[in-house]
Amino acid sequence: MQNLELKNKTILVTGAAGFIGANLVTKLIGRHEQMTIIGLDNMNDYYDVSIKEFRLGEIDKLVAENDFITWEFIKGDLADNALIKEIFDKFKPQIVVNLAAQAGVRYSITNPDAYIQSNLIGFYNILEACRHSYDNYEGGVEHLVYASSSSVYGANKKVPYSTDDKVDNPISLYAATKKSNELLAHSYSKLYNIPSTGLRFFTVYGPAGRPDMAYFGFTNKLIKGETIEIFNFGNCKRDFTYVDDIVEGVMRVMQGAPERKDGEDGLPLPPYAVYNIGNSSPENLLDFVDILQQELIAAEVLPADYDFDAHKKLVPMQQGDVPITYADTSALERDFSFKPSTSLRDGLRKFAQWYKEFYKV
Numbered sequence: 001m002q003n004l005e006l007k008n009k010t011i012l013v014t015g016a017a018g019f020i021g022a023n024l025v026t027k028l029i030g031r032h033e034q035m036t037i038i039g040l041d042n043m044n045d046y047y048d049v050s051i052k053e054f055r056l057g058e059i060d061k062l063v064a065e066n067d068f069i070t071w072e073f074i075k076g077d078l079a080d081n082a083l084i085k086e087i088f089d090k091f092k093p094q095i096v097v098n099l100a101a102q103a104g105v106r107y108s109i110t111n112p113d114a115y116i117q118s119n120l121i122g123f124y125n126i127l128e129a130c131r132h133s134y135d136n137y138e139g140g141v142e143h144l145v146y147a148s149s150s151s152v153y154g155a156n157k158k159v160p161y162s163t164d165d166k167v168d169n170p171i172s173l174y175a176a177t178k179k180s181n182e183l184l185a186h187s188y189s190k191l192y193n194i195p196s197t198g199l200r201f202f203t204v205y206g207p208a209g210r211p212d213m214a215y216f217g218f219t220n221k222l223i224k225g226e227t228i229e230i231f232n233f234g235n236c237k238r239d240f241t242y243v244d245d246i247v248e249g250v251m252r253v254m255q256g257a258p259e260r261k262d263g264e265d266g267l268p269l270p271p272y273a274v275y276n277i278g279n280s281s282p283e284n285l286l287d288f289v290d291i292l293q294q295e296l297i298a299a300e301v302l303p304a305d306y307d308f309d310a311h312k313k314l315v316p317m318q319q320g321d322v323p324i325t326y327a328d329t330s331a332l333e334r335d336f337s338f339k340p341s342t343s344l345r346d347g348l349r350k351f352a353q354w355y356k357e358f359y360k361v
């Protein structure tokens with residue numbers, strides 16, 4: 001592995017107004033090192049844009065307090081090839097973190113175009129820009145880090161999910177695009193010697209998270225007095241990963257690029273890696289919902305006497321769902337001495353407190 005400093009670097013973060021992207025930018029600023037951070041995001045309305053604006057506002061406040069950071073936000077589309085070229089020509093990023101994507105599994109049924117545009121064409125534009133960076137500026141891109149997803153494991157039954165497992169059977173278009181990203185990155189790493197690392201994130205949650213995700217949707221429904229549906233009668237186990245843990249993992253990975261070396265044939269071996277980042281300790285869905293409810297009451301988002309049982313419906317498994325999924329994170333621990341550690345209670349408490357503040361409940 002090649003160690004990279006973040007200090008004095010120019011870092012491009014795509015999806016910078018997104019949940020993980022904005023948290024990453026925040027943590028990078030918090031390092032108190034000289035850095036140029038370029039954020040790209042098209043601010044699409046897949047979910048409430050005011051949350052994206054809120055995140056950017058928080059970043060602006062931090063930037064204002066930190067002289068050593070140069071922060072440039074560009075509102076634009078990853079699928080716009082000319083724009084991506086322009087960004088690379090102008091800013092010459094040395095580290096690229098590609099987080100912009102159309103996320104969500106269900107939305108891909110109604111809006112497949114968004115996945116092809118952002119996740120395939122957009123990612124291809126990033127790869128091409130990385131490839132040409134070596135001709136266009138000194139050193140070029142030293143490390144491309146990009147978001148993949150635990151959804152690449154499809155309906156695999158073997159747990160924990162390991163990066164050594166076969167992942168050739170995606171069960172959603174979203175998963176297919178994420179697996180494609182890994183394949184495309186592999187070919188570009190081999191052909192153009194681009195050090196790249198894909199990160200398979202496992203259900204990320206936290207303050208100012210994504211409203212399309214279950215914990216956020218449950219909260220919205222409970223407040224309105226609606227009933228939430230808990231699949232497989234609550235007998236599902238999942239890895240829920242707190243956003244700070246994800247971001248810490250991303251930052252460590254950014255600083256360790258797969259090494260460029262030649263194989264026996266004298267040709268470069270692809271400097272390519274893929275890791276899982278997840279809590280590696282699956283939680284029962286019912287326990288998750290129970291802790292969420294307790295923390296919503298503690299944060300005064302829900303009243304103390306809220307009749308939770310009256311708003312909870314246990315329903316059968318949905319098609320394609322698997323009863324238990326969690327990450328084998330041994331490779332991340334081995335290479336980066338890191339394992340997520342935030343407890344569900346601490347993480348959900350922070351979410352509940354943020355929710356109270358943001359929606360002025």
Ligand SMILES: NC(=O)c1ccc[n+]([C@@H]2O[C@H](COP(=O)([O-])OP(=O)(O)OC[C@H]3O[C@@H](n4cnc5c(N)ncnc54)[C@H](O)[C@@H]3O)[C@@H](O)[C@H]2O)c1
Nearest residue numbers: 015018019020041042044077078100101118147201203204
């Ligand atoms: N949050 C999770 O649980 C999770 C799990 C697995 C993988 N991921 C992946 O991690 C990455 C970040 O996820 P997130 O939860 O922060 O999602 P997010 O939707 O909050 O962030 C993605 C951001 O990218 C932007 N974007 C989308 N398409 C774009 C385009 N074509 N051009 C420019 N910007 C575009 C969106 O406006 C959004 O702000 C995504 O690639 C996602 O697929 C997330």
